[in-house]
Amino acid sequence: MGALKFNQVSQTMVQAMAAYEQLSAEKVRAKAQGQVLDADKKAQLGDAITYILSHADLIRIGAGSEFADLHDALSTGNKVDKVHPIQDTDDLKTRRLGGENANKRTFALAVKNDDGSRDLLAVIYTHWSKQDMMLDGTVAPENIPGDVASILNEDIVDLDDDPNTVIFYSISSFFPSAGPQLIKSLHAEFNKQAQTPFMSTLSPMRTFAGWLDEQGVDQFDDLSRDEKVTLVQDYLATGRDGVQNFHLSNGALIGDINLDSNAPGTADAEKGKGVMINYVYPRDPAVLAAQQNAYKADKMQAPHLRLSL
Numbered sequence: 001m002g003a004l005k006f007n008q009v010s011q012t013m014v015q016a017m018a019a020y021e022q023l024s025a026e027k028v029r030a031k032a033q034g035q036v037l038d039a040d041k042k043a044q045l046g047d048a049i050t051y052i053l054s055h056a057d058l059i060r061i062g063a064g065s066e067f068a069d070l071h072d073a074l075s076t077g078n079k080v081d082k083v084h085p086i087q088d089t090d091d092l093k094t095r096r097l098g099g100e101n102a103n104k105r106t107f108a109l110a111v112k113n114d115d116g117s118r119d120l121l122a123v124i125y126t127h128w129s130k131q132d133m134m135l136d137g138t139v140a141p142e143n144i145p146g147d148v149a150s151i152l153n154e155d156i157v158d159l160d161d162d163p164n165t166v167i168f169y170s171i172s173s174f175f176p177s178a179g180p181q182l183i184k185s186l187h188a189e190f191n192k193q194a195q196t197p198f199m200s201t202l203s204p205m206r207t208f209a210g211w212l213d214e215q216g217v218d219q220f221d222d223l224s225r226d227e228k229v230t231l232v233q234d235y236l237a238t239g240r241d242g243v244q245n246f247h248l249s250n251g252a253l254i255g256d257i258n259l260d261s262n263a264p265g266t267a268d269a270e271k272g273k274g275v276m277i278n279y280v281y282p283r284d285p286a287v288l289a290a291q292q293n294a295y296k297a298d299k300m301q302a303p304h305l306r307l308s309l
Contacts, residue, residue, distance in 0.1 A: 013055060013113050020048040049176050052111055056121055056178070058185040061106045063097040069117060070108075071097075079120045083170045083204070083268065084152055096125055098156040103128050103163070109182040121178035124186065125170040127151045128163035131198070137283070139165055139198045144278045146258035148202050166190070168201040180250050187281060187288065199281040200255055203243045204268035208275060211235050220273050225259065232257050232275055239299055247279035248295050251288035255280035 023045040027037050037045065061067045061074070073079040075092040086092050098104040105126050110118040131139045145151065145167050152169075173179035190196055212220055212231070220228065236244060236254065248254075255278035262269035262276050282288045 013052070013111055013119075016048050016051045016055075017111075017113075017119065019044065020052060023048065052121070052175070053177060053181055056109045056111050056181065058182070058189060059108050059110050059118075060100075061097055061108055061123075062099060063093040070120065073120065074106075074123065079123065079172070079174060081123070081125065081170050081172055083172065084125075084148070084263065084266075094155055095152070096156075099158065101158050102156050103154065103159055104156045107182070107186055109178050109185065121175040122171070122173040122182040124168055124172075124182055127154070127167040127169055128159065128197070129165050129167075130159070130161045130163050131165045133164060133198070137198075138280075139200075141256035141278070144200050144256050144280075146202060146256060146276060146278060147261050148276060149261075149263045151202070152263060162195065164195060164197055166197045166199055168199070171201075179246070183250050183281070187285070191283065191285065196283045199283065201247060201252065201277075201279040201281075202258075202261075203247065203277050203279055204262060205232075205235070205241055205272035205275050205277060206243060206268060207241055208232070208235055208272045209270065211238070211240070212273070228259055228275075229257055232259075236277070244277070244279070245299070247281075248299065249292065250281075251291040251295075252279035252281045253291060254278075 023037070023041055026041060027045065030037055036042075059067075061070055063071075070079075071089050071092060074081070074096075075086050075089040080086060086096065096104055096106050098106075105128060106123065107126065108123045109121045111121065112118055127145065129145060131143050131145075134140055145165070148169055151167065168183075171179055171182070173182075187199070190199065212218075212235075215231075217231065220231070223231070235241070239245065244254075258276045258278065260274045262272060262274045264274075282291060
C-alpha cells in the first residue's frame with residue numbers, strides 16, 4: 001500500500017483503522033519470520049496509531065440505550081474483561097455499568113467512526129466509596145479497599161454520600177498506548193471535579209509465583225503475615241512485574257500490599273499467590289509528572305519504591 005497521509009483533511013477513521021489493522025498484521029507476519037517492518041511501513045503504522053489516539057475521547061458507559069451497541073462487545077464479544085470475566089450482558093449491567101452517582105462506573109477510551117458507531121480502545125472498571133481521609137487528604141493504606149472479590153460481587157447501588165475514593169479494579173487495553181492514555185484522561189477528568197477523589201488501583205502480581213519458585217520458596221501459604229509481606233516487598237523491588245511497571249511508569253506509587261485478596265480460582269490469583277497491590281495515583285498533576293519522570297530516569301531508585309517499601 002502507498003504512504004498514508006494522516007494529516008490530510010480527507011483522511012477518515014475508517015481508513016486509519018484499516019491501515020492500522022493491515023500494517024499490524026504485516027508486523028506480526030514479519031516477526032514470525034524473524035524479520036521487521038521496513039522503515040516506511042513502520043512509520044505508516046506509527047502515524048496510524050497517533051492519528052487514532054488523537055481522535056479518541058473519554059466516555060462513561062452506562063446501561064442505557066446510548067451505549068447498547070457496546071454492551072455485547074463488553075460482555076461476550078471481543079472487548080471482554082479478561083482479568084475478571086463477565087458472565088453475560090445482565091451481569092455487565094447489574095455489576096459494572098452504574099450511573100453518575102453509583103458505586104460502580106465504567107469508563108472507556110473510544111473513537112467514533114463515520115457511521116456513528118464506536119470502537120473501544122481501552123476500558124476501565126471502577127469502584128467508588130467514602131473512606132476516612134488523613135490530614136494530607138490521602139487514605140491510610142489499611143483503609144484502601146483491597147478485596148477484589150467483594151468489589152466484583154457488589155451490586156450497583158446509588159451512593160447517599162459523596163464518594164471520595166475510586167478504585168481502578170480492572171483495566172483492559174485493545175490498542176497500543178491506549179491504557180496509559182485512558183488513565184491520563186481519567187486523571188484529568190477527575191481533577192475537574194469539586195473534590196478530586198483519592199485514586200488507586202487494585203492490581204495482580206502475575207509473575208510472583210514463578211519468582212518464589214526461583215527463590216526456593218515452596219510453602220508460601222504456611223508463612224506468617226510478616227514473612228509474606230517481606231517476600232512481596234523483595235519481589236516488587238526487583239522491578240520485574242509487568243503490571244507494576246505499567247502503573248509506576250504512569251506516575252503511580254505503591255500504596256499497600258493485600259494478602260489473600262484476589263478472586264479465588266482465577267489464573268491471576270494462582271500466579272500471584274492471591275496477593276494484590278494498591279497502586280496509588282497522586283491527585284496533583286505536577287506530582288504525577290514528577291513520579292513519571294523519576295521512574296523513567298531510574299526506576300529502581302524512584303520515589304515510588306522508597307516511599308512505600
